[in-house]
Amino acid sequence: MATGMRIGVVTFPGSxxxxxxxxxxxxxxxxxxxxWHGSHDLDGVEAIILPGGFSYGDYLRxxxxxxxxPIMSEVVxxxxxxxxxxxxxNGFQMLAEARLIPGAHTRNAHQxxxxxxxxxxxxxxxxxxxxxxxxxxxxxxxxxxxxxxxIADAETVKRIEGQGxxxxxxxxxxxxxxxxxxxxxxxxxxxxxxxxxxxxxxxEPGFGPDTALAMSSGVxxxxxxxxxxxxxxxx
Amino acid sequence: xxxxxxxxxxxxxxxxxxxxxxxxxxxxxxxxxxTEVRIGKRFEIAVDEVTDAILADxxxxxxxxxxxxxxxxxxxxxxxxxxAATVAAEASSTxxxx
Numbered sequence: 001m002a003t004g005m006r007i008g009v010v011t012f013p014g015s016x017x018x019x020x021x022x023x024x025x026x027x028x029x030x031x032x033x034x035x036w037h038g039s040h041d042l043d044g045v046e047a048i049i050l051p052g053g054f055s056y057g058d059y060l061r062x063x064x065x066x067x068x069x070p071i072m073s074e075v076v077x078x079x080x081x082x083x084x085x086x087x088x089x090n091g092f093q094m095l096a097e098a099r100l101i102p103g104a105h106t107r108n109a110h111q112x113x114x115x116x117x118x119x120x121x122x123x124x125x126x127x128x129x130x131x132x133x134x135x136x137x138x139x140x141x142x143x144x145x146x147x148x149x150x151i152a153d154a155e156t157v158k159r160i161e162g163q164g165x166x167x168x169x170x171x172x173x174x175x176x177x178x179x180x181x182x183x184x185x186x187x188x189x190x191x192x193x194x195x196x197x198x199x200x201x202x203x204e205p206g207f208g209p210d211t212a213l214a215m216s217s218g219v220x221x222x223x224x225x226x227x228x229x230x231x232x233x234x235x
Numbered sequence: 236x237x238x239x240x241x242x243x244x245x246x247x248x249x250x251x252x253x254x255x256x257x258x259x260x261x262x263x264x265x266x267x268x269x270t271e272v273r274i275g276k277r278f279e280i281a282v283d284e285v286t287d288a289i290l291a292d293x294x295x296x297x298x299x300x301x302x303x304x305x306x307x308x309x310x311x312x313x314x315x316x317x318x319a320a321t322v323a324a325e326a327s328s329t330x331x332x333x
Contacts, residue, residue: 061303068300097303104305106245107252151249151306177250 005229008035008045010075012066016053017088017200024200025049028225037069047084047128047228048075050091052144052198062105062147063093072098084128084228085192089145092184092194100192101185102160103152108145109177117209117218118143118197119171120183124164127190132227139220140209143175143197150178150185150196160185168195199224237285238315239293243302244275275310276301285314 007025009032011018022032033045042048055066066072072094079085079100087095095101108114119140122133133139152160157179160166168184176196184195199221202208208218245251254273261269278301282289290312297309 060301061306064300064303096305104303106249106306109250109252111252111256153305 005030005047005232006033006043006045007031007047007049007225007228008033008042009049009051010035010037010071011051012037012053012055012069012090014053014055014057014066015051015090017198018051018053020198020200021049021051021088024203024221024225027203028222028229030225030229035071037066037071040070040074042071042074042078046232048078048086050075050085050087050094051200052089052091055090055094058147061093061097063090063095063097066090067094067097076100079187079192082189082191084231086129086224086228087192087194088198088200089148089196092196093147095192095194101187101194102156102165103150103182103185105147105196106149106151107147108149108175113144113146114148114175115142115144116175117141118175118183120168120197121171122167123169124167124186124190126164127167127186127193127227128231129193129224129227130167131231132223138171139223140211140218141197141199141202141221142209145176145196148176148178148196150176150182152179157182163188167193168197237282237317239280239282239285239290240311240313240315241278241280241293241297241301241309242275242311243278243297243307244273244310245307247273247308249306275307290314 007030009018009021025032033043076098093105096104117140122130122137125133125135165186166182167186170181170183174181186193202218202221205217208216211218251273257272297312302309
């Protein structure tokens with residue numbers, strides 16, 4: 001299983017889930033590589049994760065200042081050349097601020113921080129980070145955010161819905177007021193994916209969401225990381 | 236020292252949760268003349284001088300950094316020639332008006 005695919009995880013000032021993302025990469029059989037926001041060096045990685053947290057205290061707009069970091073110019077270049085990039089929560093916000101994916105985020109419609117195990121439907125199982133799922137598969141991974149309301153103008157929403165760029169949709173409840181229950185989107189090419197919930201927190205039995213079988217046994221998030229490794233093997 | 240002031244507001248058609256919370260608070264205080272409150276941002280950029288090049292730069296920054304055009308509009312960019320004096324003058328004229 002271990003392929004040793006080198007997957008970079010960028011740490012920004014205020015990142016919280018960088019170590020969890022590294023651990024998820026390791027559990028999926030990859031080799032996590034710690035990358036630093038202030039550097040221009042991608043260290044030869046084959047994929048990149050922008051982790052969750054509250055970079056720069058969400059000053060200006062969530063993810064906005066981090067999206068201007070030195071390393072982001074290399075991340076944007078690599079993404080435009082087709083390198084798989086996954087943005088989780090704050091990383092999703094950075095992808096939007098860097099214009100790598102459409103839309104933007106505002107404060108949750110109900111104004112409160114939210115933390116729950118969230119059901120999602122995989123709307124596009126053909127991206128670099130979702131190809132291990134079945135189309136339409138229902139998964140449960142943790143969600144925890146303050147500025148998680150995905151917004152885009154009506155024309156953009158129509159376009160990304162039509163092009164299959166909606167990667168994940170909230171099921172059961174819409175936890176933050178996101179348009180069309182959109183939980184995650186991809187770029188047109190499908191190598192860049194951003195989502196608000198946290199797959200890296202559902203990768204090891206005993207530390208994930210509850211399932212019908214056992215407490216904390218949910219590992220639906222692992223497939224994100226095995227997908228990108230599988231994609232690399234196939235290619 | 237001049238100051239360039241950039242004001243950014245959430246787009247009119249989008250929900251402004253902060254403004255909505257304040258609107259409700261005003262209603263609780265009996266200030267029901269306030270039918271809606273919207274909250275935006277004001278950036279004050281202190282500069283040594285104002286040139287056309289600097290203003291063009293600030294205009295670009297207003298569009299690219301200070302605001303996100305998906306959710307916000309830049310509503311004004313103005314120059315205060317002597318910020319301290321202007322603020323003081325505004326404060327005293329407000330006091331006089333009251």
